Amino acid sequence: MIEFSEARRTALDYVRNLSVGLRIELVLVDEATSDEGWCWVFAYDSRAHLESGDSGDALLGLSPLVVIKETGMLQPLSSTPPPDDALALLRLSAEAPVTAPVAVGESAGATAATGPPRPAPIPLGLTRAVPVDGDELAATVRQLGLPPPAPLSPLPDLSDGRPTDGATARGPTDPGRLLEAFQELPEATVRNALLPLVVPDRVVEARAGLFDSAPSPCRLYTSRRAGGVFAGLRPTLDPDRAHELLAPYSTGDLTRWVQSQLQFSAGAPIPPPQEELDAAQLAFLLALIDAYKTRFFRSFAGRRSTPTPLALSCADVLEAQEDALLVADRRWLTRTLTELFALLAHPGGRTGVTLPPVTEEFAERELLRYAEAGHLERTGTAAEPRYTPSLAFSVFAGTLFTWTVLLALHDVQLTGWEDGRAAGQEELLLFVVTQPALWTLLSDGLTEVVRTPEPDWSRARFALRSLDLADAAVLTDDFLRPLPVEPLPDEIYAPVAARASAPGPAPAVSPEAPTEVRRSEPGPVPASPPTLAATRPPWQPTHQVPADGMPAWAEPDPNRAPVARIDARVELQILERAGDWAHIICSNGWSAWVDGRVMEPLR
Known part of the structure; x- marks a missing residue:
């Protein structure tokens, strides 16, 4: 049970935050405050209206704002139905069993009666985008009195190794610049906005990219101890501040961003050839679409007096898959999704996990199954069968020749502590935004894939649908809803240093920082997408490393530490560019991402 003063402070923080977002001074109307027995109801208005x-x-x-006495939770009262009815509905939900939030430094077993009020919800429009470096962010966290980083926290990996007091050859790390960006917000809001970076129990990685471009990543951290508010980090190529902090970031901000990416589609209801797929079936369908796309565009090579139906063979499907893995060309679905899956950071820090390859035996079996279902018509001979796509399949595949935006949400939520490490669940929601159709791919059972040393795709399933914008918004809201699990154990929020001597494997989700090495050409990177180096075209250098050397990353994401440092004057070949990033390959077949602005062209 909380006191009136605590409830009023919670309501006042919410009103102050909303004032910043609306750029209008709002104040509580104390004379209109009412005590309903189980809650307090706070009214607020603009100061201009109260005075004039x-x-x-x-x-x-x-x-009005409702603060529940038992839990301290603040809830803006719905404007529909009428206030009395809305208050009655809210009371019914409030009387259901709830779990009180845990304050920083308190036990996860704290009850609603002894715990502090919940943090006030974060209104839309408060997000600040502030360039930061890791040590500046760590100094700000210390100044705000937040606890040491927990296992899932990104802060240790962002630090460049400065002393803990922030002193460096460049001078002390001053958190003042970062705090200036939040100066209009109450200190409680700022603390709560940065708390997810310190004790996160959930990470949502959002990636979005236009057709034929590398998707830009943004990792959003949240924590039950912060009331569900997110704090995001996305990469920059600023040598002094390699990250941009997004905070405070609400679930509503995330869903609105998703909707802004999806709005370019007409959302036509186009049926796919199959709505429920396992991983192998999904890999085959991607290769089949790429094979049909290849045949379709090759058909324009010469004029014909009569239309000639396009026909595909098993060899065409396997060739499409091989080409997609061999050539870094994101105009092909197989390549784009292979790269996307390889970049996912699974619980335990594992990366580089991709869909199973399509074998000749499986491709032949799937082609026959598609023919039996009427999606393909079998032609050719018994020894060399070919398959002509039906009109329905042609329309389906044609919508995926290009896309406006490819957007992925990868959600990892911790659920407990098992055998000395955090346990979590993960799923993936993918949107392929095309002008005629909005395609969605939703995973089920993705968590089980990486529980074994070798990826086990047998229990993973994918749902493929074309949705309109309204249904896509509902799906996004459902996907982002937190898992209904019991209070998480204290170990998930315990400082990493406190458990450094504990036995057992590394904590879940937070990847270990790779060790920097120096050599003429770095060794292989486990997280890189699969390639077929044995059949790669001849290597032809186009650039060289500058005189002071350069770092290299496994992916275009400064949120992760460099995997190697390439020495001066090593010759490189550029495979592709993505903004200021360049995807390079060395003479030994090893590839990585580097800052394309500092490479020197060969003369």
Whole structure:
């Protein structure tokens, strides 16, 4: 049970935050506050309207704020139905069993009666985007009095090794610049906004990229101890501040961003050839689409007096898969999704896991199955069968020749502590935004894939649908809803240093920082997408490393530490560019991502 003063402070923080977002000074109307027995109801209005009484200064849609006495939870009251009915509905939900949030430094077993009030919800529009470096962010966290980083925290990997007091050859690390970006917000809001970076129990990695471009990553951290608010980090190529901090970031901000990416599609209801697929079937379907796309564009090579149906063979499907893995060309679905799956950071820090390869035997069996279902018509001979796509399949595959945006949400949520390490669940939601159709791919059972030394795709399934924008919004909301699990154990939030001597494998999700090495050409990177180096075209250098050497990354993401440092004057070949990043390959077949602005072209 909380006191009135705590409830009023929670409501006041919410109103102050909302004032910043709306750029209008809002104040609590104390004389309108009511005590309903089980909650307090706080009214608020603009100061201009209270002082002038002019209806022109009144703001529409300002619903009262309800703070529940038992839990301290704040809930804006719905404007529909009428206030009395809305309050009655809220009371019914409030009387259901709830778990109180855990304050920083308190036991996970704290009860609602002894715990502090929940943090006030974060309104939309408060997010700041601030360039930061790791040590500056760590110094700010220390100044705010937040706890040491927990196992899932990205802060240790962001630090460049400065002393803990922030002193460096460049001078002390001053958190003042970062805090200036939040100066209009209450200190409690700032602390709560950065707390997810310190004690996260969930990571949502959002990637979005236009057709034929590398998807830009943003990792969003949240924690039950922060009331569900997110803090995000996305890469920059600023040598002094390699990251951009997004905070405070609400679930509503994330769903609105997703909707802004999806709006370019007409959302036509186009049926796919199969709505439920296992991993092997999905890999085959991607290769089949790429094979059909290849045949379709090759058919324009010469004029014909009569239309000639396009026909595909098993060899065409296998060739499409091989080409997609061999050539770094994101115009092909197989390559794009192979790269995407390889970049996912699974619980335990594992990366480089891709869909199973399509074998000749499996491709032949799937082609026959598609023919029996009417998606393909078998032609050719018994010894060399070919398959002509049906009109329905041609329409389906044709919508995926190009896309406007490819957007992926990879959600990892911790669920407990098992055998000395955190246990988690993960799933993937993928949107392929095309002009006619909005395709969605939703995983089920992705967690089970990486539980064994070798990826086991037998229990993973994927749902493929074309949705309209409204259904896509509902799906996004459902996907982002937290798992209904019991309070998480203290070990998940314990400082890493406190358990450094504990036996057992590394904590879940947070990848170990790779050790930097110096050599003429770095060794292989486990997280890189699969390639067929044995059949790669002849290597032809185009650039060289500058005189002071250069770092290299496994992916275009400064959120992760460099995997190697390449010595001066090593010759490189550029495979592709993505903004300021360059995907390079060395003479021994090893490839990585580097800062394309500093490479020197060969003369």
